Amino acid sequence: MRATATENWQTAGEQYTLAAYGTLAGHEGFRREAFDGERTSAGTAVCHLVRAGLCYRLAGVEAAAxxxxxxxxxxxxxxxxxxxGVDxxxxxxxxxxxxxxxxxxxxxxxxYDRAAAGYAxxxxxxxxxxxxxxxxxxxTDLVTHLSRPDDVGWDDIHGTGGDALQRRVRFVRSRVRELLAARVEARKLYAPRGSTEYGVDRFTCPDCGSHDVNYVAETVLCLRCNAVVEERS
Structure with missing residues (x-):
């Protein structure tokens, strides 16, 4: 997370790549490997590779992306x-x-068309x-991550009715390319949203002055601009 906060995109790409490999082998998160029958980690690994590719693109290393x-x-x-089936x-x-x-x-x-047909x-x-x-x-976690700081939510992706899967495909078909392009244009990938807290006086962002924080992966980041925030003693 610190690599994205400091915009060291090459390092962030490497870290997300290693996270994907570790996840496949069952060394990350809930210790579930790729070929686990019901609780596979493969989706997380694929999405980490997408994150890694985006970071490499931000670093200007298109071959790695x-x-x-x-x-x-x-x-x-x-x-x-x-x-x-659905999987x-x-x-x-x-x-x-x-x-x-x-x-x-x-x-x-x-x-995406095959996904829509498969869900149906x-x-x-x-x-x-x-x-x-x-x-x-x-x-879902990848899409919400790419949407930061605008923070697309579950309802935005799936709606509230019984057509959640079809709506999901329509959403990602139209929006994932836009979200990736927006991150490249902004030259920034925010950390994913973790636990958040607002108006915390003991934290002041050194870049934008916000007191709103994002607790993610044992790091405290500014919720607004993604800078690393240190607690005041």
Whole structure:
């Protein structure tokens, strides 16, 4: 998180890459590896590779950005091989994100279309509940992360009705490319939103003066501008 806060994008790209590899092997988070049947970590790993690719793009290392996109795509395709139903469709959705990062718009659209068809064919009783499955939750977390500081929420992505999965695909098809482009234009990827607190007098952002903080990965960041904030003694 400090690498993104200090805008050391090369280091951030490397750290997200290593996080993806560690997640696949079950060394991160809840210690679940990629081929865990119900609680796979593969979606998180794919999304870390997308984050890594974006950071490399911000660092001006386009070859590495494309490599991470291709790694994520290969992982998504391989995971679909061992998944079915909603989870298989989620793999196509994740593939769409990787194709979008790689600037392969037509192939991204094809992947999102397959995801939409897969979600429809799965015909789940509780579409909103299905979004909490690990492969889908990872995708939601990626979209909300890319949207910062505007902070797109679950309802923005899924709506409130029974068409949560179809609305989700429509949202990511139209917005992920915009969100990635916005981060590149701003030359900034904010840290994901963790636990937040507002008007905390013991913290003052050295860059913008805000007292609103974001507690994430054992680091305290300014909620407004993402700078590292130290507690006043």
């Amino acid at each position: 494309r490599n991470r996109a291709m790694q994520g795509a290969l992982l998504a395709v391989d995971q679909k091989r061992v998944r079915d 298989a469709a989620a793999c196509d959705e994740l593939l769409g994100h990787c194709r979008t990062l790689a600037s392969e718009a037509e192939r991204a659209t094809e992947a 064919a799965a015909d789940v009783d509780d579409p909103a509940g299905a979004t909490t499955r690990p492969l889908l939750q990872a995708g």
